Amino acid sequence: MTRFRFLARLSLYLGLGLVLGLALLLGILLTAYRFVPPVSTLMLSRTLTGEPVERVYKPLTLISPLLAASVIASEDARFCEHDGVDWQALSDVLDRAKGGEPSRGASTLTMQTAKNLFLWNGRSFLRKGIEIPLALLIDAVWPKRRILEVYLNIAEWGEGIFGAEAAAQHYFGKSAEALDRYQAALLATALPNPRHRDAAHPTGLQRRLTRTIVRRAESADTECLH
Numbered sequence: 001m002t003r004f005r006f007l008a009r010l011s012l013y014l015g016l017g018l019v020l021g022l023a024l025l026l027g028i029l030l031t032a033y034r035f036v037p038p039v040s041t042l043m044l045s046r047t048l049t050g051e052p053v054e055r056v057y058k059p060l061t062l063i064s065p066l067l068a069a070s071v072i073a074s075e076d077a078r079f080c081e082h083d084g085v086d087w088q089a090l091s092d093v094l095d096r097a098k099g100g101e102p103s104r105g106a107s108t109l110t111m112q113t114a115k116n117l118f119l120w121n122g123r124s125f126l127r128k129g130i131e132i133p134l135a136l137l138i139d140a141v142w143p144k145r146r147i148l149e150v151y152l153n154i155a156e157w158g159e160g161i162f163g164a165e166a167a168a169q170h171y172f173g174k175s176a177e178a179l180d181r182y183q184a185a186l187l188a189t190a191l192p193n194p195r196h197r198d199a200a201h202p203t204g205l206q207r208r209l210t211r212t213i214v215r216r217a218e219s220a221d222t223e224c225l226h
Contacts, residue, residue, distance in 0.1 A: 021108065042162075060149040112151060
C-alpha cells in the first residue's frame with residue numbers, strides 16, 4: 001500500500017469516526033434534553049468567555065399561556081400542524097429569492113430551537129442545511145409541548161437574557177406566569193431582534209406589531225400544547 005493510499009484511508013476512517021461520534025453525541029443530547037433543562041450554544045459560549053447569563057428555567061405550566069400563544073402567532077402560526085419544517089413557507093421564500101424579492105425567513109419554532117441548541121448565529125446555507133434535518137429529528141422525538149417549552153427557555157430576549165422567566169423579570173418585574181396579553185405580545189415582538197428591541201421601551205413599530213399579535217394570539221392554534 002502506498003503512503004498516499006494509507007493516508008487517504010486514515011483520513012476516511014477518521015472522518016467516519018468523527019461523524020459517528022457527533023451523531024452519538026447528538027443522540028445523547030436529544031434524549032437528555034427531552035427531560036432535563038438544556039443549555040444553548042450561545043449560553044455556553046457566553047459562560048465560557050465569562051460573560052453574564054440570566055436564565056431561570058421554568059416548565060411550560062409556569063409560563064403564561066398568553067406568551068405561548070403570542071410567540072406562536074408571531075413566529076410560527078402553523079406550529080401545531082407541520083413536522084418541524086413549514087415546507088410551504090420555505091418554498092415561498094425560495095421563490096421570492098429567485099425573483100430577487102426581499103423576504104422574511106421561514107424558520108419555524110422547531111428550527112429556531114435546533115439552531116439555538118446546537119448551531120450558531122448568522123445566516124448561511126451550511127447552517128440552514130444542518131438546521132432543517134435537526135428540526136425534523138427534534139419534531140420526531142419530542143412532543144410539541146416540549147419543543148415550545150425548550151424554545152421559551154433558551155430564546156434570547158436581550159444581551160445575556162435567556163428564557164421567558166428572565167425576560168419577564170428583567171422587563172416587567174414579574175414572573176413569566178403573570179404576564180398579561182400586552183406584555184406577552186411585547187416580548188414576542190422582540191424575538192426577531194432581541195439585542196435592539198426592548199420590550200419595556202417599545203418603538204412605534206413594536207407597538208403596532210404588539211396590537212397585531214394580540215389579535216392573532218386570540219385565535220392562535222395551541223391545541224398541540226394540551
